[in-house]
Amino acid sequence: MSKVIVITGAGVGLGRAIAKLFAGGGDQVVLLGRTFSKVENAAAEIGDAAMALQCDVGDPESVNQAFAAIAERHGKVDVLINNAAVFEPFLLQNATDQQIFSALNTNVAGPMFCIRAAIPLMSGGAHIINITSESVEVELPHLSVYQATKAGVERLTKSLHLELESSGIRATYVRAGAMYEEGKTWEANPEDQMAFGKAAMERGFNLRERPITQFDSVTQLIQTLVNLPADLHTVGVHLHARRPV
Structure with missing residues (x-):
């Protein structure tokens, strides 16, 4: 049976790749993104199986409006993939208020707002997947x-696993490593990029030589999680990029 898959940050990169994979398998995908033109273009590439919605996940009203539109069109959410994130390297001592609030609102409050809005549309067997980062443990500067x-x-995911267990809704985080897609650019201040690269080298990380995973490779793991049998579950998956042998 066709599933309704909601993906945040779906206009580019991993989010778009996930949407393409599931739509190609016969599912209905909802692409959420702060910049509507990006999710609109991605949805146009996918076709009738895709629905594009402008949504700033860090804004609860924007999230509520998006999920109201999802409820009106589909009436349910089978899978929510919280992929949207702000990645910006800086030293906390130099950070602006905006940089801090942007990271907190998008990366932490955003998944919370989306999960809160999605749960009423979910039933037993639904799945919440939160994309995190290898940097939780890798000591990048x-x-x-x-x-x-x-x-x-x-x-949050570990707590949700227990909070939602009685409802049959699963929660999993996927800790992903560095990923790459042809044509994707890193939207960050050039000076901050240079400072990040220099500091990483000083700490022993040569960013140019570290292995990088293709987005399409990670989507296969996401698909496996969504298709897990009802009697299986994992709260966390850790992925690491490696060079093919």
Whole structure:
């Protein structure tokens, strides 16, 4: 039976790749993104199986409006994939209020708002998947705020697993490593990028030489989680990029 898959941050990168995979398998996908033109273009590439909605996950009213539209069109949510995130390297001592609030609102409050809105549309067998980051444990520099937000989402997922267990709704976090897609650019201040690269090298991380995973490879794991038998579950999955042999 066709599932309704809701994906945040679905205009580019991993979110778009996930949407394409599930739509290709016969599911209905809902693409949420702060920039409507990006999710609109991604949905147009997919076709009739895709629904594009403008949604700033860090804004509860925007989230409520998006899920009201999902309820009107589909009446249910089978899978929610919280993929939207702000990744911006900086030192906390130099951070602006906006940088801190942007990371907290999008990376932590965003999944909370979306989960809260999705649960009333979910039933037994539904699945919440939260995308986190290898940087929760990998000691990369200039990422204290980002690392804290992703660690918070992992703790949230573990608590949700228990909170929702009686309803039959599963919750899983996927800790992903560095990923790459042809044509995707890193939207960050060039000076911050250079400072991040220099600090990483000083800490022993050569970012140019670290292995990188293709987005399409990670989508296969997401599909496996969604298709787990009813008597199986995992709260957390840790992925690491590796160089093919």
